[in-house]
Amino acid sequence: MKLLFIVGAPRSGTTWLQLLLSQSAHISTAQETHLFNEYLVSLEKSWRSHANDVRSRGLQSLYSREQFNSLRKSISDDVFKKILEKKKSASIVLEKTPDHAYFWREILELYPDAHFIHLVRDPRAVVASMRATGKEWNNAWASAGISGLSKLWLSSVRAAEKIPRATSSFRELKYETLNIDTLHDTWSWLGLEETREAAASAFDACAIKNLKTTAAGPKFQPWDVKNEPTAMLRKGDRDAWKSELSSSDIAIVDSICGPVMRKYSYQTIGQGTxxxxxxxxxxxxxxxxxxxxxxxxxxxxxxxx
CATH class of the missing domain: 1.20.5 (Single alpha-helices involved in coiled-coils or other helix-helix interfaces)
Structure with missing residues (x-):
């Protein structure tokens, strides 16, 4: 069983990429598990909090570090097994939780052969999307402001940029350049012998308009995508942010994300601070x-x- 993790800033198109890749009969996936950033992290925090306990309380009195890792891994192994069972022909488990960008060390500690894909999207498009979905979902994005959302993009990208220092099983993709050839190449990178025609079919099935219907939607749907909240599947327009953000909003994003976004060939257009x-x-x-x-x-x- 091969493990593949898709990471990236929220609203970067990670769900779309997840659906595209999972159109291969050899890849099984599921909704975001938040396995490492919410469930297993509580175990790790508890272990560390008792590391220097003067009374030797905590699981350190019963487990060595290696045994504790085995305990954590038994939980994650079972989760991945359940994902794999969703598609009998699959040999690859695809897990997509954007915040796992911050937990790649914990993932590699348990799964040193894990593969990672970091999906990057123009921060202005990400900020515009987070603000729109935040208002509908009434979550923290709604109150973060343009500055806070820009810093979230920056933090996520910087975290994911550290992954290739620890593993060569890493691939970085840009949302704006995702196409049939990119999908086909990524399948090949994973060791799959899929055809370019299969990639073209996957792109057609996963078009935004088709994701909202049952008949024309993807052949493999790991969950009922059409029942997602309205703002989850937006326009798919790569330049929609130009009409959704004011010039002042754009300048704020440019001021905060400028050096990093230019590294990915996203040109700043905001004038000054x-x-x-x-x-x-x-x-x-x-x-x-x-x-x-x-x-x-x-x-x-x-x-x-």
Whole structure:
């Protein structure tokens, strides 16, 4: 069983890529598991919190580090086994949780032969999409603001950029250049002998308009895609951000993500640093200083008491 992890900033097209790849009969996938960033991370945090316990409490009194890793791996092995069972002809398990970009070390610790695909998308398109979906889903993206969403893209990309330092089983793709040949090449990279015609068929089946219907949709649907929230499957228009973001919004994204986005050939167009962003940074700095001051006063009061 080969393991493949798709990572990237949220709203970068990772779900679309997941569906495209899973049109191969040899790849089985499922909804985002959040296995490493939510479930297994709690075990790891607990292990570390007891590492220097003066009373030797915690699982360290029962397990060596190697045995503890085996315990964690038994959980993830079972999860991947269940994903593999969804498609009898599959030999590759594809897991797509964008936030696993931050947990590649934990993944490689348990699965040193794991493969990774990092999908990158123009941060302005990502920010526009996160803001739109955040409003519909009423989640943290809705209140993060353009600055916060830009920093989320930057943080995710920087985290994923570290993966190839630890493994050669890494491939980086851009959303804007995903096409039939890219899909076919990626299948080949995974050791699959799929035809270019199969890649073309997968692209047609996974077109946004077809994902919203039952008849014309993908042959392999790991979950009922048409029942996803409305904002989950948006236009698929690569330049929609140009009409969805104001010039000030674009300038903020450019100011924060500029050096990294230019590395991926996304040209900045914002002019300078907008007044709105400078005001935001000033307010953020004041809030941070106030919070630090409050903590200092609280610690001083505790010492007095």
């Amino acid at each position: 907008p007044l709105k962003y400078r005001a935001y940074c000033f307010a953020e700095d004041i809030a941070r200083k106030s919070e630090n001051s409050a903590r200092h006063i609280f610690r001083s009061a505790k010492r007095v008491m």
